[in-house]
Amino acid sequence: VSNLDVDQLSDRYFERIHRAALVLTGNPWDADDLAQETFLTIASRPDAFQGRSQPYTFLYGILLNLERRRMRRDALRRRHLRVLWDHEPPEVRSSPGADAPLELVEWKKSLWSEVARLPDGQRQALVLRFSEQLPYEAIAEAMGCPLGTAKTRVFHGLAALRQRLAGRSADLRQVPEGVAEGWTHAG
């Protein structure tokens, strides 16, 4: 992929990749980083894309790998910071703790904050299906799994989400009625 092609790819797909990253991470700063890192990755490995898949599924695949890596790294960092935090005297502590993740209030109020607590496969499959609205074939391609697995992850992800929400009295639905009525899913 030449620089010119990366330009074209970013022109065409940066917004989509950023949207998926935003839903996954819960804050626009990490989303910016992840989205840019996705395109930098493809620019630094020009021979990685063989043209066997659609460019956007390839980009989503890179994004998902980077996001999983970031999740692991952040978890490790939080453990380190927790150790440091525990050694600080209580009187100098601020709230929240240094290990608290930075997340948007809007994201925390959305269902995506519940999705974030699901296993990686289900979480990412739900993002590709219901945020990115990819067909199952593209989800399977981006996640590097069989078609049936992609469908199963989406279904079980939704079921797990329903289970998490069960018993909660508060209605998390954010969209005001008027807006919800104006929303029309294609199909």
Add this chain to the structure above:
Amino acid sequence: MRDDHFVHRFDGDLDDEKGRDANVSSDDLPPDLAELACQLSDDAAFLSARFPAARFPAAPGQAAKPDGGGKVSNGFALRLPWAAAVLFAAVGTGLIATDFVSDAPLPVENARRLASGAAVKPVVAFDSFTGAEQEAVLDLLEDEGVEVESFSI
């Protein structure tokens, strides 16, 4: 707040929507799961409209040019010297803590390795670092793959 910022998702450039599944809501899902799916789509649409993507700065090839200073290259240019300074300070502090002025006893394992002539992992002391600097050092140690015997603050 939400309705002020809500933008209908499919009114955008159709090219951006290439590859989207027009039947995303017609999966054979039970009604309650279908409703969750619909809500997820709504929430994602709201978030992306509320926090839109900034323009990707420049292709990396262009960003590397002196006159093509995009956000990426400028960011690296600004961060690298600072990061190197912090790493240098961390390693230097670690050396001081291990070999030169520290009165604290070396970890037993390090002492054994010293006695055997093997390489010793540094002991990093965060004595005068702020929280942000500590976090940056942890990042750098991890990125550089530096194995650290222990941290002290």
